[in-house]
Amino acid sequence: MIDESVLRDVLAAALATGGEFAEIYAETRTSISVRLEDRKVEEVTTGRDRGAGVRVVRGASTAYAYTNRLDRDALRDAAGVAAAALNEEPRAEVRDLTRAPERVLNPVRLYPEDVETVSKVDAVRAMDEAAREVSGDIRQVIASYAEGSQDILIANSDGLLASDRRVRTRLACTVVAQRDGNVQTGSWNPGASAGFELLDTHPPDATGRKAAQQAVVMLDAVGAPAGEMPVVLAPGGGGVLFHEASGHGLEADLIHKEASVYRDRTGEKIGSELLSAVDDGSVPGLWGSFAFDDEGTPSQRTLLFDKGVLTGAMTDMLRSRIMGLPATGNGRRQSYAHLPIPRMTNSNILPGTDDAEEIVRSVKNGLYAKSFAGGQVNTATGDFVFGLAEAYLIENGELTRPVRGANLIGNGPEIIARIDAVGSDFEVWWGVCGKDGQGVPVTCGMPTLRISRITVGGTG
Amino acid sequence: MSDDLLELARRAVEAARSGEAIEAFASWGRETEVKVYQGEVESLVSAESRGIGVRAIVDGKLGYAYAADPDPDEIADVVEQARTNAALAARDDGNVLPAPQPIEPLAGILLPELLEATAEQKVALAMAIERACREADARVKGVESAQYGEGLGRVAVASTTGVEATSERGDCWAAAVALSSDGDGETQTGFGLQIARRPSDLAVEAAGREAAERAVRLLGARKPPSGRMPVMLDPFAAASFLGVVTSGLSAESVLKGRSLFAGRVGERVASERFELIDDGRELAGPGAEPFDGEGVPTRRTPLIAGGVLQGFLHNTYTAARMGGSSTGNASRAGFKSTPGVSTTNLILAPGDATPSALAASAGRTLLVQDLIGVHSGANPISGDFSVGVDGVILEDGHPAEGVREATIASTVLDILRNVVATANDLRFLPFGGSIGTPSILVGEMTVAGL
Numbered sequence: 001m002i003d004e005s006v007l008r009d010v011l012a013a014a015l016a017t018g019g020e021f022a023e024i025y026a027e028t029r030t031s032i033s034v035r036l037e038d039r040k041v042e043e044v045t046t047g048r049d050r051g052a053g054v055r056v057v058r059g060a061s062t063a064y065a066y067t068n069r070l071d072r073d074a075l076r077d078a079a080g081v082a083a084a085a086l087n088e089e090p091r092a093e094v095r096d097l098t099r100a101p102e103r104v105l106n107p108v109r110l111y112p113e114d115v116e117t118v119s120k121v122d123a124v125r126a127m128d129e130a131a132r133e134v135s136g137d138i139r140q141v142i143a144s145y146a147e148g149s150q151d152i153l154i155a156n157s158d159g160l161l162a163s164d165r166r167v168r169t170r171l172a173c174t175v176v177a178q179r180d181g182n183v184q185t186g187s188w189n190p191g192a193s194a195g196f197e198l199l200d201t202h203p204p205d206a207t208g209r210k211a212a213q214q215a216v217v218m219l220d221a222v223g224a225p226a227g228e229m230p231v232v233l234a235p236g237g238g239g240v241l242f243h244e245a246s247g248h249g250l251e252a253d254l255i256h257k258e259a260s261v262y263r264d265r266t267g268e269k270i271g272s273e274l275l276s277a278v279d280d281g282s283v284p285g286l287w288g289s290f291a292f293d294d295e296g297t298p299s300q301r302t303l304l305f306d307k308g309v310l311t312g313a314m315t316d317m318l319r320s321r322i323m324g325l326p327a328t329g330n331g332r333r334q335s336y337a338h339l340p341i342p343r344m345t346n347s348n349i350l351p352g353t354d355d356a357e358e359i360v361r362s363v364k365n366g367l368y369a370k371s372f373a374g375g376q377v378n379t380a381t382g383d384f385v386f387g388l389a390e391a392y393l394i395e396n397g398e399l400t401r402p403v404r405g406a407n408l409i410g411n412g413p414e415i416i417a418r419i420d421a422v423g424s425d426f427e428v429w430w431g432v433c434g435k436d437g438q439g440v441p442v443t444c445g446m447p448t449l450r451i452s453r454i455t456v457g458g459t460g
Numbered sequence: 461m462s463d464d465l466l467e468l469a470r471r472a473v474e475a476a477r478s479g480e481a482i483e484a485f486a487s488w489g490r491e492t493e494v495k496v497y498q499g500e501v502e503s504l505v506s507a508e509s510r511g512i513g514v515r516a517i518v519d520g521k522l523g524y525a526y527a528a529d530p531d532p533d534e535i536a537d538v539v540e541q542a543r544t545n546a547a548l549a550a551r552d553d554g555n556v557l558p559a560p561q562p563i564e565p566l567a568g569i570l571l572p573e574l575l576e577a578t579a580e581q582k583v584a585l586a587m588a589i590e591r592a593c594r595e596a597d598a599r600v601k602g603v604e605s606a607q608y609g610e611g612l613g614r615v616a617v618a619s620t621t622g623v624e625a626t627s628e629r630g631d632c633w634a635a636a637v638a639l640s641s642d643g644d645g646e647t648q649t650g651f652g653l654q655i656a657r658r659p660s661d662l663a664v665e666a667a668g669r670e671a672a673e674r675a676v677r678l679l680g681a682r683k684p685p686s687g688r689m690p691v692m693l694d695p696f697a698a699a700s701f702l703g704v705v706t707s708g709l710s711a712e713s714v715l716k717g718r719s720l721f722a723g724r725v726g727e728r729v730a731s732e733r734f735e736l737i738d739d740g741r742e743l744a745g746p747g748a749e750p751f752d753g754e755g756v757p758t759r760r761t762p763l764i765a766g767g768v769l770q771g772f773l774h775n776t777y778t779a780a781r782m783g784g785s786s787t788g789n790a791s792r793a794g795f796k797s798t799p800g801v802s803t804t805n806l807i808l809a810p811g812d813a814t815p816s817a818l819a820a821s822a823g824r825t826l827l828v829q830d831l832i833g834v835h836s837g838a839n840p841i842s843g844d845f846s847v848g849v850d851g852v853i854l855e856d857g858h859p860a861e862g863v864r865e866a867t868i869a870s871t872v873l874d875i876l877r878n879v880v881a882t883a884n885d886l887r888f889l890p891f892g893g894s895i896g897t898p899s900i901l902v903g904e905m906t907v908a909g910l
Contacts, residue, residue, distance in 0.1 A: 034548075037716060038715075038716065040549075040550035040552060041548065041549045041550045042522065042549065042550070042552070043522055043523075043524060043545075043549060043798060044523055044524070044545035044546075044548045044549055045523075045524040045525065045526070045545065045797075045798070046524075046525045046526075046541045046542075046545060047525065047526045047527070047796055048526070048527045048528065049511075049526075049527075049528040049796070050528055050529070051509065051528060051529075059500070060497070060500060060502065061500055061501045061502060061503070061504075062502065062503040062504070063501075063503070063504045063505075063506075064503060064504070064505045064506070065505070065506040065507065066505075066506075066507050066508070066509070067507075067508055067509070068508075068509045068510065068511070068528040068529040069529055081506045082506070084579065085501065085504045085579065117544075117545070117548055118548060121548050139717055140716065140717050140718070142716075176717060176718070176841065178717075182842070183839075183841050183842040184842065185839070185841060226686070226869075226908050257497065257602070257604050257605075258601070258602050258604075258639060258647075259602075259604045259637075259639060259649070261647075337507060337509065339503060339505060372836070373835075373836035373837070375833055375836055376832045376833045376835075376836075376848070378649055380604070380639055380647045380648070380649050381646070381647055381648065381649070383864060383865060385832045385833035385837070385847070385848030385867070386833065386836065387833055387836025387837040387846070389836075404844065405844050405846045405869060406846075407833065407837055407846055407847070407848065407867055409848055409865050409867060410865075411865075455683075455865070457846060457848070457867030457869065457908050
């Protein structure tokens with residue numbers, strides 16, 4: 001993508017004013033998306049994006065300049081702009097660049113560019129048709145296919161030179177069902193760090209049916225109960241709760257800024273004995289996986305909770321250095337237009353030993369939270385609110401009526417202490433996590449799990 | 461530079477074949493953002509990017525392609541990709557390009573002084589935000605973020621129907637997140653924000669003080685007992701609520717069966733005190749632009765008047781489908797996407813009373829400063845509205861006790877019909893575009909807590 005001699009020059013220019021560390025991050029990205037709505041393929045879009053950012057770090061201060069040109073002059077200009085934030089004698093030198101060994105974490109079987117666009121159009125049609133066959137109450141289907149192929153190159157003044165090709169593919173289907181004026185939606189959006197072979201594990205018709213079934217089930221929903229009650233979280237989708245209520249607070253930038261309720265609590269038993277959780281960007285093929293993070297650090301498995309004891313935090317290079325924490329390969333950015341910050345990859349609660357069905361049977365009156373609609377957390381306090389897209393009443397140990405309009409309200413550390421059963425099953429859920437205006441692909445994984453009591457904000 | 465963008469866009473139009481409609485949207489942007497933390501520069505980001513997006517309409521079928529920083533020689537290839545993509549899409553007679561219309565320039569959306577601040581001055585502004593936040597109250601224990609930002613953008617649109625338009629705009633902002641603590645381990649956060657067209661008009665200290673005030677106000681907040689009481693949404697909370705309302709006021713939502721307002725034009729959908737407009741020419745709002753994402757002039761469009769629904773916001777596509785004309789609300793999320801429909805400056809008319817006088821008139825009132833979980837708890841299609849809230853209970857207009865971990869559950873239409881009055885504190889917030897709103901007093905609602 002860029003000559004090594006250019007990389008060395010640009011890094012040297014970036015360090016000319018007293019920076020301690022300089023880095024170039026460059027990428028090219030091609031993408032195709034196909035979108036269907038109202039039974040029509042509305043739009044097929046192809047795109048090409050490229051750009052590079054130059055970062056200069058001194059102490060805890062960072063200057064960053066980016067451009068979408070990759071030639072020597074543009075990169076030198078960007079280095080000059082970033083370096084202009086400092087005005088001192090040079091103090092660091094660029095070490096010889098050593099290419100990091102290639103690491104193929106996510107082997108791709110069917111590169112998207114080798115597949116005709118018409119097959120991608122067929123995939124969205126198949127989602128639409130399968131969804132509409134589920135019920136006469138289906139009013140609308142929005143189906144899309146998206147692929148992205150990203151080549152990245154990272155070089156820094158410590159001598160790191162890493163490159164990687166990341167291919168991601170995703171299907172998304174949202175279905176609107178309506179009966180007697182009652183409107184409900186359902187969605188299913190599987191993705192992977194893989195090529196077109198995603199469709200073998202997540203066939204478009206099954207994807208459309210899943211979204212439709214959720215919407216149709218919710219047509220029969222009654223108003224959610226309100227008050228404190230036991231809640232069983234379904235495998236996969238329930239992982240959003242852990243991602244939001246605990247994961248974000250374990251991102252080192254928030255800890256550093258005293259904006260995390262988990263600050264200074266490493267080694268403390270905060271969660272239930274049954275809670276062990278990891279962030280693992282090195283699971284081959286998962287949507288949130290990569291060989292190297294966006295600073296060139298290899299992805300890894302980081303233990304966050306071990307039998308309830310807080311054991312780790314997720315770092316990028318900057319936070320690892322200024323906080324004296326291990327580098328965990330969580331420095332991620334949405335694109336060249338963003339600074340890397342600590343982000344989750346695949347955040348998973350590890351399976352336990354309880355039987356998933358038995359967990360539901362153990363609850364006399366409570367709620368079964370199957371799919372989250374998203375949520376919000378205040379990492380400083382740990383307070384959170386999550387909407388439930390699909391939830392059921394548990395009555396005498398059985399799932400009975402679906403409920404709508406339910407929210408889970410609580411506090412992260414309090415809730416993880418109340419986990420009192422963990423299933424032996426495990427599923428993942430795919431999302432795009434937003435933080436500081438940057439969206440990155442993540443998965444949340446977890447087994448069936450019971451929380452002894454949590455506040456449900458409902459309508460009745 | 462705008463000329464340069466227009467040149468790129470024209471080149472795409474020149475690559476059109478007979479019978480094709482081609483439109484090119486080219487944009488350039490430059491942004492600077494300075495964040496400070498504990499008196500030091502945490503980050504300084506300077507960015508420049510440009511690109512072009514091409515819509516090709518062939519036999520009523522739409523294809524799109526884009527490229528970042530294209531060479532003039534590559535433009536024909538981008539057009540060819542858009543053309544190829546069009547062949548795979550479904551025919552839709554709504555796919556038409558607008559005819560050219562005279563565009564009145566909007567002086568004032570770019571002030572020359574915006575371009576004059578040096579890096580040192582920008583750093584000093586960010587430092588002033590942080591300092592004002594920290595010094596505002598002894599209970600502010602930290603400032604999670606304090607930032608100054610400015611953005612400058614230029615766009616050019618050209619098409620085979622003869623549209624040729626260029627404009628440039630710029631603004632700047634100051635934002636802070638304060639962390640407060642009263643010593644017993646409890647921490648609360650508060651957000652403050654100011655926007656302006658040039659640094660000298662930017663109330664940087666007010667942004668810091670606002671963050672502090674909002675964080676301190678929540679100290680000692682508790683989950684309240686469940687009950688019914690009047691609720692006042694402050695401008696931040698009101699803007700989040702209006703964000704949900706407006707998604708239903710887009711003709712795109714109506715066409716796609718996603719609007720709770722569909723088929724209700726001429727009906728009472730809100731309290732008669734509720735006056736809502738969209739105005740792309742209101743200079744006080746950050747959404748002001750002379751023309752929209754297709755080169756159609758912006759204008760003032762009444763949406764709800766005296767509580768009665770007046771109509772919807774359109775781009776050229778939705779107008780063609782529903783029989784009408786574009787209201788100048790075609791929106792582009794940069795050069796990478798086709799035009800959608802969105803508000804320019806959405807404005808809710810203010811009333812005469814101050815927020816505290818209004819709250820005092822209602823008795824014991826919950827003042828909501830944050831709606832939490834709106835993107836999950838508010839369903840813009842069904843209108844179900846169930847969100848977390850925090851804020852303070854006002855007795856006779858004065859803060860009595862803090863509230864957190866409470867929820868309100870209602871529907872969008874019930875809340876709109878239950879609006880008692882709006883206060884006189886209208887302000888523009890850049891949430892989901894640009895929303896200008898005062899505090900809104902809503903009659904009794906169920907607030908769920910303990």
